[in-house]
Amino acid sequence: MPTSVKIFDTTLRDGTQGEGISLSVEDKIKIARKLDELGVHYIEGGWPGSNSKDIEFFERVRDMKFTNAKITAFGSTRRKDSIAADDINLNRLVESGAQVATIFGKSWDFHVHTAIQTTLEENLAMIYDSVLYLKSCGLEVIYDAEHFFDGYKNNPEYALQTISKAQDAGADWIVLCDTNGGSLPSEVTTIVSAVKLHVSTPVGIHAHNDCELGVANSLAAVQAGAGQVQGTINGYGERCGNANLSSIIPNLQLKLGYHVISEEQLKSLTPVSRYISEIANMHMPINQPYVGNAAFAHKGGIHVSAILKDASTYEHTKPELVGNKQRVLVSELAGQSNVLVKAQELNLDFNKEHQKTKEVIEKIKDLEHQGYQFEGADATLELLLREAFEGLEEIFTLESFKMLVEKSANQSVVSEAIVKVKVHGETIYTAAEGNGPVNALDNALRKALIQYYPDIKNIHLSDYKVRVLDEKGATAGKVRVLMETTDFNTTWNTLGVSSNIIEASWYALVDSLRYALIGRQRVEPANKEQNERLGLINH
Amino acid sequence: MPTSVKIFDTTLRDGTQGEGISLSVEDKIKIARKLDELGVHYIEGGWPGSNSKDIEFFERVRDMKFTNAKITAFGSTRRKDSIAADDINLNRLVESGAQVATIFGKSWDFHVHTAIQTTLEENLAMIYDSVLYLKSCGLEVIYDAEHFFDGYKNNPEYALQTISKAQDAGADWIVLCDTNGGSLPSEVTTIVSAVKLHVSTPVGIHAHNDCELGVANSLAAVQAGAGQVQGTINGYGERCGNANLSSIIPNLQLKLGYHVISEEQLKSLTPVSRYISEIANMHMPINQPYVGNAAFAHKGGIHVSAILKDASTYEHTKPELVGNKQRVLVSELAGQSNVLVKAQELNLDFNKEHQKTKEVIEKIKDLEHQGYQFEGADATLELLLREAFEGLEEIFTLESFKMLVEKSANQSVVSEAIVKVKVHGETIYTAAEGNGPVNALDNALRKALIQYYPDIKNIHLSDYKVRVLDEKGATAGKVRVLMETTDFNTTWNTLGVSSNIIEASWYALVDSLRYALIGRQRVEPANKEQNERLGLINH
Numbered sequence A, B: 001m002p003t004s005v006k007i008f009d010t011t012l013r014d015g016t017q018g019e020g021i022s023l024s025v026e027d028k029i030k031i032a033r034k035l036d037e038l039g040v041h042y043i044e045g046g047w048p049g050s051n052s053k054d055i056e057f058f059e060r061v062r063d064m065k066f067t068n069a070k071i072t073a074f075g076s077t078r079r080k081d082s083i084a085a086d087d088i089n090l091n092r093l094v095e096s097g098a099q100v101a102t103i104f105g106k107s108w109d110f111h112v113h114t115a116i117q118t119t120l121e122e123n124l125a126m127i128y129d130s131v132l133y134l135k136s137c138g139l140e141v142i143y144d145a146e147h148f149f150d151g152y153k154n155n156p157e158y159a160l161q162t163i164s165k166a167q168d169a170g171a172d173w174i175v176l177c178d179t180n181g182g183s184l185p186s187e188v189t190t191i192v193s194a195v196k197l198h199v200s201t202p203v204g205i206h207a208h209n210d211c212e213l214g215v216a217n218s219l220a221a222v223q224a225g226a227g228q229v230q231g232t233i234n235g236y237g238e239r240c241g242n243a244n245l246s247s248i249i250p251n252l253q254l255k256l257g258y259h260v261i262s263e264e265q266l267k268s269l270t271p272v273s274r275y276i277s278e279i280a281n282m283h284m285p286i287n288q289p290y291v292g293n294a295a296f297a298h299k300g301g302i303h304v305s306a307i308l309k310d311a312s313t314y315e316h317t318k319p320e321l322v323g324n325k326q327r328v329l330v331s332e333l334a335g336q337s338n339v340l341v342k343a344q345e346l347n348l349d350f351n352k353e354h355q356k357t358k359e360v361i362e363k364i365k366d367l368e369h370q371g372y373q374f375e376g377a378d379a380t381l382e383l384l385l386r387e388a389f390e391g392l393e394e395i396f397t398l399e400s401f402k403m404l405v406e407k408s409a410n411q412s413v414v415s416e417a418i419v420k421v422k423v424h425g426e427t428i429y430t431a432a433e434g435n436g437p438v439n440a441l442d443n444a445l446r447k448a449l450i451q452y453y454p455d456i457k458n459i460h461l462s463d464y465k466v467r468v469l470d471e472k473g474a475t476a477g478k479v480r481v482l483m484e485t486t487d488f489n490t491t492w493n494t495l496g497v498s499s500n501i502i503e504a505s506w507y508a509l510v511d512s513l514r515y516a517l518i519g520r521q522r523v524e525p526a527n528k529e530q531n532e533r534l535g536l537i538n539h
Helices: A025-036 A053-063 A088-096 A109-114 A121-138 A147-155 A156-168 A185-198 A216-223 A245-255 A269-279 A300-310 A339-345 A355-370 A378-390 A437-449 A455-459 A499-519 A525-533 B025-038 B052-061 B089-096 B107-115 B120-136 B148-152 B155-168 B185-198 B214-223 B245-255 B263-267 B269-279 B301-308 B336-343 B354-370 B378-390 B437-449 B454-458 B500-521 B525-533
Strands: A006-009 A042-046 A069-074 A101-108 A140-146 A173-178 A203-209 A230-233 A395-409 A414-423 A426-434 A461-467 A479-486 A492-499 B006-007 B042-046 B070-076 B100-106 B140-146 B173-178 B203-207 B228-231 B397-408 B412-424 B426-434 B461-470 B481-484 B492-497
Touching: A006 A156, A006 A203, A006 A245, A006 B354, A025 A053, A025 A269, A042 A053, A042 A101, A053 A069, A069 A088, A069 A140, A069 A395, A088 A101, A088 A121, A101 A156, A101 B042, A109 A121, A109 B301, A140 A147, A140 A156, A147 A185, A156 A173, A156 A492, A156 B203, A173 A230, A173 A300, A185 A216, A185 B173, A185 B214, A203 A216, A216 B089, A216 B185, A216 B214, A245 A269, A300 B107, A300 B245, A339 A378, A378 A461, A378 A492, A378 A499, A395 B089, A395 B481, A395 B500, A414 A437, A414 B107, A426 A437, A437 A499, A437 B052, A437 B140, A437 B500, A455 A499, A461 A499, A461 B263, A461 B461, A479 A499, A479 B461, A492 A499, A499 B397, A499 B437, B006 B203, B006 B245, B025 B042, B025 B052, B025 B269, B042 B052, B042 B100, B052 B070, B070 B089, B089 B100, B089 B120, B100 B120, B100 B155, B107 B120, B107 B148, B107 B263, B120 B140, B120 B155, B140 B148, B140 B155, B148 B155, B148 B173, B148 B185, B155 B173, B155 B185, B173 B185, B173 B228, B185 B203, B185 B269, B203 B214, B203 B354, B203 B481, B214 B228, B214 B245, B214 B426, B228 B245, B245 B263, B263 B269, B336 B378, B354 B378, B354 B397, B378 B492, B378 B500, B397 B437, B397 B500, B412 B437, B454 B500, B461 B500, B481 B500
Parallel strands: A006 A042, A006 A230, A042 A069, A069 A101, A101 A140, A140 A173, A173 A203, A203 A230, B006 B042, B006 B228, B042 B070, B070 B100, B100 B140, B140 B173, B173 B203, B203 B228
Antiparallel strands: A395 A414, A395 B397, A414 A426, A461 A479, A479 A492, B397 B412, B412 B426, B461 B481, B481 B492
16 A cells, blocks of 8 residues: 555646636646646646647646656547558657646447447457557657546446556556546445555546535545545636545545645645646635635634634634634624634734624624624734724825716727825825726725825735625626735735715725725834834825 | 435535525525425425524514425524523524524534633533534424534544434434535445434434535445435535535435435426526526536537437436436537537438538538537527528518617716617618617517517516637727516527627527517417418418
């Protein structure tokens, strides 16, 4: 039984089959770099036989240095009734310059008849010839036995024959694929054990998540002797996704004691998973195990009381081990413990018996009732708490804003904003254009403030999300705007709610600037001196 | 070993601990009705000891009739060093009027010392007294052994003693909870098997998803003899969620052969899961197993070719069994097969060799490159294909629109739109207000069109989503607007992409009306006569 497990990442190939995922060559290169840092052992870069984008990827990575990972190219066995050495797609693998070729072949007799429409014997020859040819070209060869579990359940003798052919031809790995994702852990245990008795070549597992068992099936295979796990970061992939490496890696290493990656690399799991979700432009589910924003978040009042005594009462592992962190959420169910924790973080004198404390809790409840959700907007909550306890100076007051969008037939759209604000007793009236209405408003407000707050030029909005709260009403419903702002060192999130998207954006925008200009002084005292220098304090 | 499994749904109690979930009493009642239709056996409605909303829920359901489900109220064992009959929270369970009480107690010695800070003996008495008191009040009692697996791993003798106490006091069920979600299927198998040898009371499982093993752990427990599974629809719940009943029910019934609910009820699984996500105002992950919109969606060209031959080549089960359906996605990776399937649905003469076909595929690729994603916008794709093949009459042409949002200090915000469009050769110039800018634009456009298309009054936008495509640029980035429109019989989705949110909304809005007024005639011939009557054809 192996004590270490090799990770084969296919985010760049099988992952891009996921609905809504589309990666440019540049995206793929960025992701490959991150995967290498994370310490995966194989990076499947694409299918050079299927599209020109993937051919370009292999050209670009050919001269790049990777510390931990080998690059592998994906393809299929040769076409039926042809010669491997003449097969254009097999030759694309060779030409790709990848060190490792991963090819899939058919294990399931039903598929041989139905999908590729050939004989069982020809399919065996296709596997043998293709592996042999790639080995003769000096490549490491991983043989992916497509639909192996379905094939084994239907015709175990034939399924075993197909992988014996790959072994006979010299394959370095035989990877058993649960392509349709319909197998159960108990079946995986039985079938992997049978395969281990039948072949001596190292065995791997490639699972899908159609029964929400992708992670469990991967673990079951490893416990039955598999030494390689194929999957994708965040479980991206067709239909319900591939087996999720962001959960499999910590499960193998922290729960089952296998050596997979280094402790330091494991600490990069959360940032790498989030980085890849950003590059893939996929929403990161907050409840994603290990790496999600809510994975170690506590909402229930009882749980919060207990974790204040000892975090292991309600945490199955230390979030720091995977680069994540504990969060305490504010909500109506949580009683006052959670707001208390947040107030403690801010060093506020938050005595539950004080009138001020009761008032701010009432205010939070009232805002939540209107659709505010502070769980995703720490900066807005912090401003609210500090304003209630300490008072915060106004950086400006609004007199009015106007926002205009104009479009004529066949002309490009124009957005303008006009703002009138009072700063340090002076009225400033200015206007700006933008790519869109919120951008125009952002530009106009910055233009009005920058002479008083020059620091503002280092601050940029980095994300903008809109949620319709009352879906029944659609464009007449309330919207919640969540903004993420960054100064390149830290990021903070602010929130606005209104039935008008422009007004909601305005609230979030104002809080993002308030937090940057006055809210952070207390939390990051290192900035205090700089802020004093810039005249941001006691103006 | 049981051949049927009882489902205990805690969406309304543990599910509401999930980040971002907040249900009103009305919401809870709607969800309870649906859960009863689905055929779950227990519905845990809330914790009457913790908040007044839950007390109100039990008051309201007291006189309602449920066909399949028993309503249960949740609480904890009595407080330490007190008398069960005097315990206010236990009495709230009795007063709730629920037939079934579910109470949790401590199994883990560490928690007894750390969280409730009492002796191991007193904890045993708390369990025994509480179950005994509730039984004496005539209730069915489900004993939830909190942290059972962690407790067993730490001190198996004590963990077993706690459940023996519940059994001695007459508990009807003993449910083993993996409260922190850190256990593995192999551990669950071992521990449930040990428990089955130790107690004769029926055993259940309550798993969490912190290791992405909630479903697998639930199945492992059933395979080791558990007869009840606790979980939530869509896996809602604290941190990474509870075990997901939307996956567990079909896995138990379709894969493992247990009797859980009827075949007809199983067919309501997808609509019920989606309904509950809507009531909970939670985004339904498209890749959710069994019930997600992408669960049976095919993107890869090879897969699509094969499923056209036989769906079981790439589907682990029939989507209809769980009330879902197969979808074929359009994307750059898919080759032409997928567009072909869509064209076949529309009865278009989509010969791959035709110039028209090549042109429309090029156009789709180009739009995808700009950020369009037709996967979620069938109506926009349909309009595009039909326009290319058949030509579609214009319902109007835009001359110009202006959109104005104005806000003064302490005044409510005002949104106005002015549109100038040409309909049937006539120029119409009109304006309207709205709750927000897109609503104002929608109102103005409808006002301009309604005299020509009176049918428009039956059409309403039912959802509106915004996604920033280039997150780096934030408010200067591109946005994709997805609109859902309904005429109360059907819904359709349209799409617009622009760097300007108002322009993107405009495109989606125009397509939603075009589809309603001209796009659907072919697909729903039943409407043709009505449309002719309304003068919508050959005007």
